[in-house]
Amino acid sequence: MLTPYDIPDHPDTAEVLDRREGPYGEIVLRRQGGSLQIIANGCFLMDTSDGRSERRLIDAALDALSAPHAPHAPPAADAADAPREPHTPGSGPLDPRPALLIGGLGVGFSLAHAAADPRWARITVVEREPAIIDWHRDGGPLSPLTCAALADPRTEILKTDVVAFVNETCDTFDALCLDIDNGPDWTVTDDNGSLYSPAGLADCARVLRPGGVLAVWSAQPSPEFEGTLRNAGFQQVRTEEIPVARGVPDVVHLAVRPG
DSSP, X not given: OOOTTOOOOOOSSOEEEEEXXXXXXXXXXXXXXXXXXXXXXXXXXXXXXXXXXXXXXXHHHHHHHHSTTOTTOOOOGGGGGSOOOOOOTTSOOSSSSOEEEEEOOTTSHHHHHXXXXXXOSEEEEEEOOHHHHHHHSTTOTTHHHHHHHHHSTTEEEEESOHHHHHHHOOXXXXXXXXXXXXXXXXXXXXXXXXXXXXXXXXXXXXXXXXXXXXXXXXSSOOHHHHHHHHHTTOEXXXXXXXOOSXXXXXXXXXXXXXX
């Protein structure tokens, strides 16, 4: 079976593997060279060529939870062997390890990386595009990247819009990692822009437990978004650059809900 980092080489000509009309417009999966790419309404979203920033999104959130200020630092990795109790949304944490909410499944780098780390108690992924979920399931083109993560009992995939989810859910999490756009200033659809507004960030804060971490992936830094995070009441706001194989560095915006 292919590993997440062993997609076979193909000619450089882009080959469309699937094209669908989704609830938010056209969504396309194509192969170019050795990379699989997701295109939404003609806008390049992500590919499988270099997942280091998507993996760092998860690690940066966990590092922030593990910092001295954190009220509930994750236990050691061997805590994964401890018995797990079932979780009821809204009932609070029954497992001492932190709960993770990922906004956006994408090519699956963030999910696969989170599931490989036993320090997460549960991993909930919210994805609004049915096609993307299909591409990861039942031997789909992206399934080599996430089949182990999807089989992990900690993993749950929800087919819904993360903007609506954070507005409506009664569940809470220790970390919220968002990777649904090219950044706060470059959204895939206009509706997504509300998530980075003061009202949207208030919803993000509501689904985070005290001391919880918000991590937002972006293709470029946004000083304006940093200011919006501070004005929304988040603390320890900072931006971390992640070098990538080509082009300018990606970034992760980090912020902590006050304890």
